[in-house]
Amino acid sequence: MSSNSSFTIPLGISAGVHIGAIVILALGVDFSSEPMPTPQASSAPAVQAVVVDQQKVAQHVERLKQQKLEQQRKEKARQDELDRQAREATQAREREQQRIKKLEQERKQKEIETKNAAAAAKAAKLREHEEKQKAAAAEAARKQKEAEKKAAEEAAAKAAEKRKREEEAARKAEQERKRKAEEERKRKAEEQARREQEQMMQDALAAEQAALSQTRNKQVMSEVQRYTSMIRATIQRNLVVDESMRGKSCRVNIRLAQDGFVTGSQVISGDSVVCRATKAAINKAGRLPVSSEADVYNKLKEINLTVQPEFN
Missing domain, CATH: 3.30.1150.10 (Fusion Protein Consisting Of Minor Coat Protein, Glycine Rich Linker, Tola, And A His Tag; Chain: A; Domain 2)
Incomplete structure (x- = not known):
C-alpha cells in the first residue's frame, strides 16, 4: 500500500506542473498591445473609429489590464501553490525515501539480528552439545575411574588372597621340606648303618672267601701241578x-x-x-x-x- 502511494504523489505533481506551464503560456499573451491594423476596404470604418468613445476604450483597456493582472495574480498564486505542492511532494518523496531507507536499514538490522540470533542459537546449541559431550565424557571418566578402582580393589583382594595362599603353601612346603629332610636324614642314617653292616658282612665274607680262596687256590694249584705232571708224563710216554x-x-x-x-x-x-x-x-x-x-x-x-x- 505504501509503495502505491509513493508512486501516486510524484505522478500528480508532474501532471500539475505540465498543466501550469500550459496555462502560463496561454496567459503570457500581451493583451496591452494594440491589435494590428487591418487593411480597410474603404474609409468608412476609419471614420467610425474616430467617433468611438475614447472613454469606453480606455475603460475597456483598463478592464483588460485588471483582468490580466488578476490572471497573473491567480497564476502566481496557482504557481506558488504548485511550487508548494511540488516542495511538499519532494519533501514527501524524501520522507518516503527516508522511511524506505529506514525500513531497509531496519530490515537489514533485523536480518543481522536474525542472523546473530541464529548464530547465537547455533552457538548455544553447539555449547549445549559440547556441554553434553563434556558431561558424557566426565560421566564416562567417572565410571572408568570407578571401574578401575573396583578392578584395583578386586586385584588387591586377589593379590592378598594369592599371597595368603602362597604363604600357606610356603609354610606347608617348609613343613614338607623339613619332614622330607628328617626322613632323608633318617633314611641316610639307616642307609649308612645298613651299608656299614653290609660292609662288615662283606668284609667278613671277603675275609672268609679270601681264606677259602687261598685254601682253594692252594688246592687248585696243587691239582694243576698234578695234572700238568700227568700231561707231561703222557707226552713223554708217546x-x-x-x-x-x-x-x-x-x-x-x-x-x-x-x-x-x-x-x-x-x-x-x-x-x-x-x-x-x-x-x-x-x-x-x-x-x-x-x-x-x-x-x-x-x-x-x-x-x-x-x-x-x-x-x-
Missing part, C-alpha cells in the same frame, strides 16, 4: 727220542677241551727235532688228562708246557 735230543727241549702251547681232547698245539720255542717229536707225541695221545673241576680245568684248558726228552 715221545720218540734219540741221542740227538739229549739235553734239548721244546716249549709248546696246548689247548684242551673239557674232556681232555687236544683242540690245538703250537710250538713256542725250542729244538726243532724235539718240537717235531713233541707235536707228534701230542697228536698220538689225542686226549690228555684234565680235571672235571671247573676252576682246575680253567687253569689247564690252555697251558704252556716245556717238554725235555728223558733217557733211562
